[in-house]
Amino acid sequence: MATIKDFSALKGLRKDLQAQEKARAEAEALRLRNEARAREEADIFRNSIGQVAPLRARAIDKAHHLPEPPLPIPRQHLADEQAALLESLSDEFTVDTLMDSDENLSFARPGVGQDVLSKLRRGHWVIQAQLDLHGYRRDQAREALGEFLRESRKRGIRCVRVIHGKGLGSVNKEPVLKHKVRSWLAQKDEVMAFCQARAADGGAGALVVLLRSSERASG
Incomplete structure (x- = not known):
């Protein structure tokens, strides 16, 4: 209970x-x-x-971590170096073996008419570029001249001036570089003619050079 x-x-x-x-x-x-x-x-x-809508995933929004591509082969640079070797200028060459010269240091390749040389002396072609070799040693001047002519040719330039100086600062006051430049120019196939510059363009301290027309030149 x-x-x-x-x-x-x-x-x-x-x-x-x-x-x-x-x-x-x-x-x-x-x-x-x-x-x-x-x-x-x-x-x-x-x-x-x-109202909102979800963003669409786009391929452009995704980060792709690709391996770095290998450096390009400098084919043009190698070609230029090869051309420079093939076009190397000799100090043993004498301009007298190729062409005759006059007292004004005028030159023309065989096949180039005297009228072309006369026009060059009178300044018929406008000087489009110049190279000043003052202060250059002989080896430096030779390399600089070869490079200058190659670049002028690529750019379609027809008329250039090369300033070599009068040689007043050289040993025994002899214009060594002046004669070397003439010899080097005579070895370049793209050089049609050259002559001593007019007084207003440098006189005895410079040469005016006429180059062959290139594919890029307009005529």
Whole structure:
């Protein structure tokens, strides 16, 4: 037969169960309120920014880490060096073996008419480029002259001036470089003719050189 003590224990247990049930109900109500608030905030954010669409992935947006390509072979540079070797100028060459000269140091290759040389003396062609060899040693001057003629030829230039100086600062006042330049020019196939420059263009210290027309020249 149940005692008063047993009834008291049951009553206490019932109170505990009711308290737990109340706590669960309050927790559930709080969770529902939080979810509702979150939905409201999300709706406010979506309404403020409007409709959005995901960005399409494009190939251009992707970073491709490719290995570095090998350095290009300097084919043109090698070709120029080869041409320079083939066109090297000799100091043993004497201009007198190729052509005659006059007292004005004028020269023309065989087949070049005297009218061409006369026009060159009179300044018929405009001087388009010049090379000043003042202060150059002989080897430096030879290399500089060869490079200058090659570049002038590439650019389609017809008439150039080469300033070699009068040799007044040379040993024994002899114009060594002046004679060397004449010899070097005579060895270049692209040189049609050259003559001593007019007084206004350098006189005895320079030569005016006429080059053959190249494919890039207009005529």
